Amino acid sequence: MSADADVVVAGGGPAGLQFAREVTARSEYDVVVLESNDALSDNDKSTGGTFRQVIDRYGIPDDVVMAENEDVVFEAPGASSTLDIPGYVLDFPAFVEYLGEDAEARGAEIRTSARVQAPIREGGRVVGVEYTSGGERRELRADLVVDATGPRAVLAKQLGMFDPDSAQHGVGKEYEVEGRYDLDSMLFRFDHDDAPGGYAWTFPAGEDAFKAGICWIDDFYETHAPADDGTMDDYVEDWLAADPRWEAESIRAVHAGDAVSNNSINQRATDGLVAVGDAVSSINPLFGEGIRPGMESAEMAATVALAALDRGETFRERLAVYEDRWNDEKGLDWRIQRIVCELLYDFTPGQQRRFVTSAGRLSDAQVDRLQRYELTLRDYLELYPFDASDLSKARALVRHV
């Protein structure tokens, strides 16, 4: 049976839409994006904190940027350090909408209210997707299918492309607030009283507005939460009320979602399909930054996919070039960061304090490497206040992660 489109992308988040932008900008292939939400801008889970690489590399316009800030502040009980890392806070729904409009302007077709259910397989090869729209079951066949459905990983899971048992699961909740915010920084606070087994943050969000949120890794939350603690909303409300540097007047929006990290050395390609973004755990496991790596994975996958489409050979051997490139570039770093993350979110308050103090002593070159997630082992040893018990934990993690 002939294909309905050259490429079908399941999921219209940053990764899927960037894939569509790359293919339509660089070729004549027709691309259809299927998104389960009624509008692309319904994807409002993310805080939208990002860095210059995203703004410059992917041509993100000013009108979807809520705030630019000078630096990043790390805090812990009794310690604070400021790192010279400029950042941007995106209006995430507007950003996703912009990516969609740009992809459409370049020729992509975007179908919303279209929920992808399963891959269509023939002779062991993915040849399209089944999806539902308006209560009807439909099929869309394509030479290449892209799973960009985020942490749900709708297709990659069914195709057994990663091992959910080795995954680490985190949750986050954030309020977008109108009110006073005295800092010109993205602030991250490591303190189990504010966010057991995770961290709390505040980001500027334009004039008289800011974002305040909490996230934690499920396993470490269990270890560090008090027996009588409240809901995640209670934690965000306490965090909002905790500090004289900001004052909330009203809550404009609530964002929430989850993140799955499973060490990133995953299978990213199979016959007829590639997976990008959170669908294949591209997110940085240490701080949960997912927009930049998600878009980078889409760009990398699109380059390989275009070469495969040009040859009419979208089988695994050709598409796995993307998987190899990703694992060469990020695989080992992401594994190390997962280990570092598991130690950091499990730190005692004393270790949190020593970690934040050491972060303030990093050289400019180390800060640059930190921002690019390219810290060396030596950098980590300077940064991390390992106790004897951590070394045996680290040894166990190396085997597990």
Ligand SMILES: Cc1cc2nc3c(=O)[nH]c(=O)nc-3n(C[C@H](O)[C@H](O)[C@H](O)COP(=O)(O)OP(=O)(O)OC[C@H]3O[C@@H](n4cnc5c(N)ncnc54)[C@H](O)[C@@H]3O)c2cc1C
């Ligand atoms: C609370 C929170 C705060 C965060 N803050 C930041 C931050 O400040 N900075 C940062 O860089 N990252 C942040 N992240 C992570 C970042 O948002 C994600 O890594 C990023 O959105 C991943 O992009 P994606 O396109 O892979 O997936 P997603 O953004 O999850 O997009 C997937 C899309 O697929 C759609 N979809 C799902 N299932 C189907 C289906 N069956 N059929 C069709 N469509 C489907 C979804 O509706 C969605 O639109 C945060 C995450 C959370 C949860």
